[in-house]
Amino acid sequence: MTVDVWRQPSPEEPGDFTAYDVPDASPDMTVLELLDRINAQLEAAGEDPVVFDDGCREGVCGKCGVTVDGVAHGPERNAASCMQHLGAYRDGDRVRIEPLRAASFPVKRDLSVDKKALRLVAKAGKFPVAMKALANGGCISCGACVASCPNGSGQLFVGTMLRELPPLAKDDAERRERSARVIDASEEQFGPCSLLGDCVEVCPAGLPIENLSAVAQENLRNRFPRRSRDAPDPG
Known part of the structure; x- marks a missing residue:
């Protein structure tokens, strides 16, 4: 699986998508676990990890939130980002992950926004x-x-x-x-x-x-x- 992730150093600097290959992505992984896997690769290479909002990972705290393929939280209806699984995707698919997009939620860094x-x-x-x-x-x-x-x-x-x-x-x-x-x-x-x-x-x-x-x-x-x-x- 190839994942295009929004990287933005700060609110004042422009951002763009960076592509990451995740060969071991599986259907039972969540979106946040997919980001964890990318961060493990980045840290192993001595690069800055992707910053994203994280919390309970049980879908109840409201802290997490990203946009997956243009949909807030992800394609699965009525599920928080931490509960969005990759079951709808197939090997070789391309996924785009970016911040929650709203004028009221400025980007702080990467996928993290100010609510x-x-x-x-x-x-x-x-x-x-x-x-x-x-x-x-x-x-x-x-x-x-x-x-x-x-x-x-x-x-x-x-x-x-x-x-x-x-x-x-x-x-x-x-x-x-x-x-x-x-x-x-x-x-x-x-x-x-x-x-x-x-x-x-x-x-x-x-x-x-x-x-x-x-x-x-x-x-x-x-x-x-x-x-x-x-x-x-x-x-």
Whole structure:
């Protein structure tokens, strides 16, 4: 197997693909294990290893994330990069691995990106509470939804947060204030949502497309509080 890997020394320097041959690649290997194999070759040759984001390797921490053949995380639907196996590839195939691509996720080095935009939106919702809301909704904050969207929208991430924030607010005023801050921050960090649904195809948590509507529902609630006070909560 030949693997084209994006190499970029720093955010300020341009990057490009470098080809690596991995003759012992096997179908049961994951994408990250494939990168491990490449790094073993590079280290043995005294060269700099490929830098990539790594974590639990169980598909639950959200830290890892690369783009494989143009798809965030990889070709297997609803699986994190660490859970993407090479079973779909055959001996002699060529694979392209690059960073998660989004204007909100600048490359730090090689395949590693800065996902600060996700943290800034969560911070707008009061960080501990927002993270609890995301956890309750099943989101692992991997950012694949943003990278998969042609607009770079974070609507699935934001909508999941907004669906779970209401029960954590002490009253309606706090709910409206918190959701307004989250929506404002998301509009600053991410692009607009066009309801294409690419995000749900790559989400490792399998979050539903219905979560996208929570942003509009909370926005409506904030603009017309008297009319929407008795409206059903999102979800």
